Amino acid sequence: MTEATFFTAAFILYVLSALCYLAFQFSRKEGAAAAGLAAAFAGLVVHAVALVLRTFQSGHAPFTNMYESLSFLAWAVVLALIIVEWRFKVPKAGAYVMLIAIAVMALASSPLMPKEAAPLVPALQSYWLWLHVSVTLLGEAFFAVAFVTSIMYMRAKDPEKREKMDSVSYRCVSIGFPLFTLGGLVFGMVWAEKAWGTYWSWDPKEVWSLITWFVFALYLHTRIVMGWKGKRSAIIAILGFLAALFTFFGVNYLLSGLHSYA
């Protein structure tokens, strides 16, 4: 049993989960949503085995190239969904969040992503790799859930559902924001100071992390101080996630800088 086997098994379970959640969307049967959650959880466990195997096989943290980072991001998104489901009970968001996880998994397994575990370049040989990347991606996973619930808010007609989606978006941001601040910015600065000799170099990835942070800071200030809610909040949360997405992908493929590994 190799990492690839578990990865594929997790992928299948995620697809099953999405199908169950989709069935729930149409049938409104609680059982379907419960099955979706169970499949997502089973997928999460199997996927975790894949990540652990990868770690043992490569001898380093399982997020040092695009394939690994995407695989971990998908795992984090599913974890975030399960936490949100458990705390705030939004089964209607399940299908869309799982679709995001599936898309990320599919992208990871596409032939464009080199999968072989390359030995670590000197700059990445640090325990800060674990802390910086895992906490950042977990924060971004919550932004992904906020993105989904914000879009659902925009599309929903039922005022009760809108209220719920608005509140869940906010709760996701309030979990994601501290995680992103800690992992992306604070741990990033500490590591940069150790590896590059300067905590901030205005590298495009750093700048885009800061932009993402600013957008969510805007979300929180307009909401908490100025009382913005609903549509305007949802738009900012969507923009924030897109900024996070660009930080993750766009900077690597469109801009050049120090963060050339993943």
Place this chain on the structure above:
Amino acid sequence: MKRIIRFFSSVKLAIVLIILLVVASIIGTLIPQGRDMAEYEARYGRMGAPLVRLQLTDVYRSVWFLSILGLFGLNIVACTLTRLGGKVRRAGHPRVESDPKELAGYKIKDKFRIGGGDKGGGKGGSGDAEKAKTLVAEALKAAHYKVRAAGNHLHGRRRIDGIFGSDIVHLGLLVIIAGGILTGLAGFKTDVALNPGETRDVPRGGFAVRLERFDTEMYTNGGVKDWKSTVTVVEGGRDVRTQVIEVNHPLVHKGFSLYQMAYGQNWEAATLELRIGRKAGGAGAAEAAASDAAAAKTVKAKVGEIVRLGDPEMTEILVRQFIPDFLLGENNQPESRSLNPNNPAAYVEVRRGGKKIAEGWVFAAYPEITRLRGEAAPEMTIDFLDLDAPQYSVLQAAKDPGVLLIWLGCLLVMAGLFLAFYRPTWEIRMVVGAAGAADGSAAAGAEAGKVEITAGGIAAKNRDRFEAEFARVMDELRSAK
């Protein structure tokens, strides 16, 4: 003055400034920063010069970007200070009295009657109200609320530290900005390149470093695993300490951090591997080849070093000159295009008995263009087989007094975020009064002896969890007799 303060303490200003910072930052990542004028002209044509003049090519150090950042700092100071006084007052001396009408307007609220019945019926309302008050206070305390009372008003509050979370975040941001300014003003960074065995002063450091050895460790697939510089700190001529510096493991000494930054090969001290052989003459080919192989000698030589071949004729060779990247420049003078060994060439002399018998340029990459001159040239071949050079290490010495402030600021930001998001302040206000006393409802008389409780709750965050807790406390009180 008031207007200025009001301007700087407005959240709207904060929002405008954040948007400006975002836009400026995006521009800074789209236009390559800090390049040559020529590159911008090549890339943007006539737009190149204006871009440079507007500092769009060095956004993060530009006057206008730093001005926005400065305004942002002032904005944070003003916002925090103008709100802090009220918060401190609210924390220490909260308003205990509440108007029942105000409570009726809360989103989270309740109204019910407790007590009364057979026990307190005969004694009149005030005793019941006191009893109810104690009951309510006990229930709030049991739910970890700090209770304050005034007359028939009760005020319960949980986790007051939460309201200061945002102020601590803002203080942290200011400390980070201060750290950044200190880095910009007092930070110092320089490269120190060292050959093995070499000692150099760290500029402004008051100490020197000697490179004991430099190792490049490789993976089996050819990738670099690690660069390790073994460095001794020398102070006043005395060795103080020796440490291995590698990527991610800087050496810290006297406020300076020394990082493994780069490495290179010192081609000026290259060792060349040359093979001196005899050309096949007119004799039988096989015989000649055999004797060639026997006669060919491979030697290693450095520039300026005379090396004996060890043959009976006592032949010596001398590498006069070595050029790592050979190029014929103006006037057909050989020069080096770069410091990298892209086209290594050596000027070699062959001597016998103190007499030069052959000389010429030999090329490692192009053996066919080697031309030798001299009396022995026609019968001699020289092949430039290989070359190697000692590696040198480039360390970056950096002193940055701003770093400590940055870490302090980060700590404050994280602590503040934790307080703001995970220690939300919850408040429950209650008015305990004889039934109907507050709103004069007709039901008042019907349930004499019962005490009416009007309650309202406020949660800055985590409202749904607060709502559940509020309902639980109210249910407890309802069922209390």
